[in-house]
Amino acid sequence: MSSEMISLSFDTTFKVLTGHAPMCWQRRLFERMLAGDLPDAVDLPTGIGKTSVMAIWLIARALAGAETALPRRLVYVVDRRVVVDQATAEAERLRAALEGNAEHSGALDAETTVNAPQIAAELKKRLGIEDDGSLLISTLRGGKADDRAWTYDAAAPAIIVCTVDMAGSRLLFSGYRMSRWSRSAQAGLIGVDSLIVLDEAHIAPAFHKAVQNVLELQKQTSTPVQIPALKLLPLSATSHEDGPGTVFRLEVDDYDDSLVACRTGRTRPTKRIAFEALPGVKDALRDALAERAAAFDGTSRTVLIFCNSRAVASDTADTLRKKLAKSRGVKEADLTEDVALITGARRGKERDALVEKETYRAFTYKDGERDLPTDGRTRYLVCTAAGEVGADLDADAAVMDLVPLERMIQRLGRVNRRGECAGAAPVVIRYDPAVLQVSASDREEKKAEAMRLAATKAALEALPRLDDGFDASPVHLSALDPNARRAASTPPPEIPTIEREHVEAWALTSLKDHPGRSDVEPFLRGIVDDEPQTMVAWRADVAYLARLPARKVEAALAAARLMPAEILEAPTREVAQFLRDRIKAFRREREEAQESGEESSPSLRLLALKRGRLIGRGTIADASAILEFSAAGDQRTELALDWDGKRNEEIENALAQATLLLEPTFGGLDQDGALDAKAAGRDDLHVQPKDVDVQQGLVIRLVTPASENGEAEVRLLTVPPAFDSAKAALRQYEIAPAVRRRLGLRRAWFAELPPEDEDPDDSSSVLEYWRHWDIDGETGAASQSQGLGEHQAEAKAEMGRLTLRLGLPPELADTLIRSIAIHDSGKARVIWQDGVGAPRDGRPYAKSAGRGPGAGGYRHEFGSLRDALYKEEIATALAGLSDEYRDLALHLIASHHGRARPSIPAQDEEEIFPSVLDEDALQAAIRYVCLQRRWGPWGLAWLEALFRSVDATVSRRLEKDGEADTSATREAAQ
Structure with missing residues (x-):
């Protein structure tokens, strides 16, 4: 395929996915991705569509073919927890376009509209997305809960949007809000075959360094076969330092694009800043910000107010409402849709609900147009740092206090972002002259901050003059003197280096505690003296x-x-x-x-x-x-x-x-x-999820003791909205199996409560949690029973398909296929079959629709490991493997539910000598240590993740088949 054909293919496909033709810089970045030549950083002004990196990656991944080194997963990391996840919205638009449901379909020209379905279908085919499948998207931030579908198919393209904490903790085997049994699998998937795109990299220097440390550690391990690489692509609109490696920036020809020229201020100024000193009186900043913002009422439709302090932001919003109420002749209560706050320290539900309000929507775009209310009133957003990064806000005017330069640039990037204002958007910066003065008696921290703010003011005053202010268009901000930038910017915190010893301690995920395990936070955030x-x-x-x-x-x-x-x-x-x-x-x-x-x-x-x-x-x-x-x-x-x-x-x-x-x-x-x-x-x-998030719903029931007539009372403490119609069924003492299957509910946890009056003779209530289990292979429960032989045969066939899609070398693929064919043999034990309530006839089962008392601490993976060691009919499956690959097979069998890293409970009813069991568990731990040295921490975790993903896929398929059978039966009955 010629480069001309590649460019044409890219242009057409990009238009189908995004609704508009690509800019020159997007074509250049695509060509580099296609060639496997990722830059070390991407440095572009705010407002010219850096999130299009997702579309560029997706197209490059499809057009490069199976041999590309471009990773299958894109992990998009944004540091701030903002009210709306712009990156997730971008990913969801791409998925909709692939499915033929693009919101921008009406904006396409006639020829592209006709060809769009075929282009989308061909793109899906090249990406390996099946006809009934879709692009996998997961959000590990905000009010959204993690959709773990991306962990169930390691060969599928996926976009994972997350914060620094979520991405970093998972990469370092310490996943926040995760059980320790799942941490290694996500470390493997994040740390292998992933492209980490770090948006606004300048505000996350510690995370940036952490990923670089991981890349260095991975290079130090020579694995038996090549493991798909982890790659890093930092994005920034602020950092123009000349560091090592290549930095992708706008070139002269890029400004030939009218959109780039318009948004960067090359054609005409996009914003004009002016400084105004504060009077030396109490609450001067609050009053000054509110007064200046109120002056834009009626002349600008959208006004941003930035405050460094949450308390000042809240007071400013209150003062602004009072001023607007007085000038408009209305009550303050009538201004709830005109003034809104974007601050931290708010609950996720309410923070994310702001995106639906008219106030917020006035600062955004819908179908390429401003989403302004039709009433013509001015809307205000009062923001702290929470609104500086990640939200695609666009205001006609702004008022703000003075903060270090890198934050000022982020704030300015939210004003006339698309360059569509008739003239330069006015920005007023209120500052306290006393704060810029350095006194000999000041603490060093205060002196440094004063000097930094004075340097920021000086740097911005060095911009070209514009009327009675300065031209702060992106094209001029990008040309600021590097020395002036350094003096005006917040220095990075002290950042510790990740050594192999740290990773080896973190990777011992099956240990609840470990004296050598460091907290990962300093490696992700730096050593800072922040408030707890x-x-x-x-x-x-x-x-x-x-x-x-x-x-x-x-x-x-x-x-x-x-x-x-x-x-x-x-x-x-x-x-x-x-x-x-x-x-x-x-x-x-x-x-x-x-x-x-x-x-x-x-x-x-x-x-x-x-x-x-x-x-x-x-x-x-x-x-x-x-x-x-x-x-x-x-x-x-x-x-x-x-x-x-x-x-x-x-x-x-x-x-x-x-x-x-x-x-x-x-x-x-x-x-x-x-x-x-x-x-x-x-x-x-008590937050209840929306209907679309029903899988995260939790039904909490309180089952009271049986009364004299033998009837128990069931009180529903919480019921997600999607289950409202089933409240009567949920109030039954025993939720009928048919109801459980219809609702997809499983009892996830229960406990008998001690009597309130502390009378031991009183019968006690039971607290129960019922939820829609996300079947992922972690449990023996299912909506229908499945024989052990059938489950393992399906897993073997599924592993064969996965290894083929991944293009794994024959010996490694053979090891994975052979080992998963016997991975659950330990479930055949009587204690396990009884523990899951398996039917008496047809045993052994791998999945059971019944309910049992549990296996009393027995782990079937340990039984499977011992079968592979000692039972000839099971061990035969691994015959002929080299010693190294046989060890790998044994470890994958033992660790496929997160144990054996390094410990696993040494319990098996088929062995009467505890010393033998202890020795088997010890050898499993030694095997893990040796294999981690051979494959590297992330390489071994990735192989475990492949194993677990296949088990999860087969388990979920059984569950879907059961739900389909139930649905068909119900339809037939109706």
């Missing part, structure tokens, strides 16, 4: 969980992990003060309710956890509010939550980096999702 944070969530089951032992509480929250939409994260100091103030307000509310004869809430409970472990229980009553805190071991301390005074460092130390679970009755959350000590309790504080 605390996460807060409201759950309907807190009062009942508080009655259980710690291990059961931890098991419950492992079975029903907090969703991002449930969580509010705020500085620990603020959380502690909020608790104190809310307790006092709560008591006043109770007193008022009692005086008026209303029923008031009894004493409330709260729980505190850290890294999945219960560290504290609290009780809030009329006379006391105590947190019983356990710092380590059995040492317990009682801390008063209703202290007097300003700060309580003991409480702050206890809650630092912890997760605090509160009862919805306690309240404390305002309508915008922020902590508010005056906000009363609400029934809707």
